[in-house]
Amino acid sequence: MLNHLQLTPIQQLGRAVKQTQYRQHRALENALAAAGTTLAQWDALRAIARTPGASSHDLAVATFQTDQAFGTLANRLVAQGLIERRAGEGRRIEHYLNKQGEHILANGNDLANQVLADKFAALNATEQKQLLKLLTRLIESDKTDE
Numbered sequence: 001m002l003n004h005l006q007l008t009p010i011q012q013l014g015r016a017v018k019q020t021q022y023r024q025h026r027a028l029e030n031a032l033a034a035a036g037t038t039l040a041q042w043d044a045l046r047a048i049a050r051t052p053g054a055s056s057h058d059l060a061v062a063t064f065q066t067d068q069a070f071g072t073l074a075n076r077l078v079a080q081g082l083i084e085r086r087a088g089e090g091r092r093i094e095h096y097l098n099k100q101g102e103h104i105l106a107n108g109n110d111l112a113n114q115v116l117a118d119k120f121a122a123l124n125a126t127e128q129k130q131l132l133k134l135l136t137r138l139i140e141s142d143k144t145d146e
Helices: 009-033 039-050 056-062 067-079 099-119 125-141
Strands: 083-087 093-097
Touching (some): 009 039, 039 056, 039 067, 039 093, 039 099, 056 093, 067 083, 093 099
Antiparallel strands (some): 083 093
16 A cells, blocks of 8 residues: 555656756746846746737736736836836737846846756756657646646
8 A cells, every 4th residue: 555645656757847847946036136037027028028019818828827916017017117018909908028128038038048058957958858848748738727
């Protein structure tokens, strides 16, 4: 009989993915602080840069946040002078990076690339591609969170 305190192999896999993500996020938070931003802010800037004019809801989905949490974050980004919000059709509010936001995003991207290269350095390029392929397959096979 399996000891109820012992992790099964599938639980070990889930925990390893979570530990990897946690350590990556901690390292990114620390590095991004040097660029004057946070992981959540940098992620929002990336999402806005990828889809200029996107709505708050679309950006919330893209950054794994609730609409309310993204709205609060967007207000902070406006107050910091990193993004602009403009009226769109109907009640839609569109989001755009400004020059300061583009600068913070570029610095954050450089720092993130360094952190991620360090975090994945234990895997060679082929292993990194394989891991990405496997994780992508898992993401594409599970559409329950959309």
